[in-house]
Amino acid sequence: MCQSKIIDFFHQKQGIFLFLIIFMICFSGTYKLSGQMANESYKIRKIVIDAGHGGRDPGTSGKKVKEKDVALAIALKLGKYIEENLEDVEVIYTRKTDVLIDLYKRGDIANKAHADLFISIHANSFPNPRISGTETYVMGLHTNDENFEVAKTENAVITFEEDYTTKYEGFDPNSTESYIIFSLLQNSSLEQSLDFAGLVQNQFKNRVNRIDRGVRQAGFIVLWKTTMPSVLIETGYLSNTREEVFLASETGQDYIASAIFRAFRDYKINIESKSNFSHMITEPSILFKVQISSSRKQLDLNSNLFKNYTQVQEFQVGKLYKYAVGSTDSYEEIVRLQSEVRKDIKGAFVIAIKDNEIIPLSEALNEINK
Ligand SMILES: [Zn+2]
Known part of the structure; x- marks a missing residue:
């Protein structure tokens, strides 16, 4: 009965809305609770590295390379740097080969592993081929059309998945209304996500000489349900010939991966040195x-x-x-x-x-x- x-x-729209609100409020609380447990001396122990796209979803393409391949190459290099240099950190990959993983599963992998950080790696494209540079996104509601376009394009990959309307609770990657839910999002790990995003952009700009297009916010499904600090990195524009050549090269991929590695190492040091303190008082x-x-x-x-x-x-x-x-x-x-x-x-x-x-x-x- x-x-x-x-x-x-639940068949009514209301149900979906309710579900979302509850989800968001739960979401903000969960992190607090895990923070509470970790207050003694919080250590970054697990990182999930997510190479965007894969399999039948190539992502965007340049003249020669596909986003899925660039993302995977950088993800594997980044993981290797961490494994070789930070012995106390376990690296988990959402994919290590050319396969398509559903967006919700990527976040799920991180949640189930109780990861401390989630990094999704992508490459961008734009109709104007002169645009180049890197952007690091954190979850939230977009504040301008440009960010919205990037989120829409990245989210559109769910249409490659079977039964996506059910899996994503009716979320339509192309409808403006669908994105309103992100304005309600109360993500208490936003601050850490922003810290890490800032470190990544700094490294790109100061050490790898990339054009800094800044830390940004938009509603990415892949970041939606992660319960830890999470970012999505657009490592450059494949629609820009020079940037495509850079991202397609072994050297370019090494530079990008090592920049993200250094940002991660700094983030880890920062968090661990102030963990006792900040977790206790917040x-x-x-x-x-x-x-x-x-x-x-x-x-x-x-x-x-x-x-x-x-x-x-x-x-x-x-x-x-x-x-x-x-x-x-x-x-x-x-x-x-x-x-x-x-x-x-x-x-x-x-x-x-x-x-x-x-x-x-x-x-x-x-x-x-x-
Ligand atoms: Zn992508």
């Missing part, structure tokens, strides 16, 4: 969530009951198992989520968590208003 109600609901002491269910029996988080929600969290309070979604230190934000969730589950309500325990809401509100 309850199940069919949920399924009906941690909110109270988090709000929306409780959606409670039960005497432990429920399966993958059950149909929770199918509208990603990242349902379980708490045990006495003999009861409680299930909640969302995670934010803003009361206003959680009340908004509560009203969205109530369209689906009428009895949903806000709870407050302190030191991993549920505390009375009034106590939490008193404390945050202090």
